[in-house]
Amino acid sequence: DAMYKLIAVATIACFFNSSALACGESLYRVGKGIVYREYTAPLPGNILLVAETDAEKMLADALQRAGHNVRVVASADEVGSTLNYADFDIVLSRYQYRRSIESAIADDVQYLPVARHGTDEVKLAKTQYQRALKDTDHIKRFLIQIHRTLKTQKA
Secondary structure (H helix, E strand, C coil): CHHHHHHHHHHHHHHHCHHHHCCCCCCCCCCCECCCCCECCCCCCEEEEECCCHHHHHHHHHHHHHCCEEEEECCHHHHHHHHHHCCCCEEEEEHHHHHHHHHHCCCCCEEEEEECCCCHHHHHHHHHCCCCEECCCCHHHHHHHHHHHHHHHHC
16 A cells, blocks of 8 residues: 555656656647757658759758658659659659659659759759758758648648
């Protein structure tokens, strides 16, 4: 009987401990992460990424760790055939491939272009597309734009 009271008191004390109350707070906000600087995607999506460079492959890994389902293709020429057998929400590729990508995607798939920093592509991409990224943007910026795009699609 005394043992049950001790367990009950210990359990109640754990619930009122301030560190116990904070263990799950705000893990699912865009750009906010847990202590290890990992970012989480509050609205995970299916992303097709054209990754030709090591930096683009690292981006794919970061998006995957954030919670997105990422499929990587080695060139823009593979986008059309990949879209034929799998469903994606977003195609992410260099701005220079926009014509090829746009001709391959359906209405329910969004294209997020990535412009080369320091070139006219940045201005053109922002003018032509509602959302555009730069190749020098931090992963947080990619996640924010992806989230906004997914949120618009799901609405």
